[in-house]
Amino acid sequence: MTDVTRDLATVTCLSYTAVQAILDKIPYLISHAVCEAVVAGEDVAEIDLGFGVFSVSIGDDEVRTKFVPSRKTEALIKEATETDSSPLIGALEESLRNKIKNSYKTLF
Numbered sequence: 001m002t003d004v005t006r007d008l009a010t011v012t013c014l015s016y017t018a019v020q021a022i023l024d025k026i027p028y029l030i031s032h033a034v035c036e037a038v039v040a041g042e043d044v045a046e047i048d049l050g051f052g053v054f055s056v057s058i059g060d061d062e063v064r065t066k067f068v069p070s071r072k073t074e075a076l077i078k079e080a081t082e083t084d085s086s087p088l089i090g091a092l093e094e095s096l097r098n099k100i101k102n103s104y105k106t107l108f
Contacts, residue, residue, distance in 0.1 A: 011092065034058065 005023055009016040030047055034056050037045035045056045052069040069077065076087045 011088070030054065030056070
């Protein structure tokens, strides 16, 4: 299984502990959104996670969940499965190239 917390810490240069502290709050935010939906009499709570929508259907002692990825997330997943290459590595390589170019420009 992939450790997204560790990967996120690596690509953002944040500490593992900081990323973990942020991610530990997400279940509270989701449950708060569900609570607000229940109070409003809604059957479904939809939570925008930034990379997709997490839906929680509320009813008769049963909770059902569904995740719908954003267009960008879906496109990146499709790219990874069709090309057998990681969009993350491509993005990191592009970022590195840009930093080198910018450093070179400031030197000369």
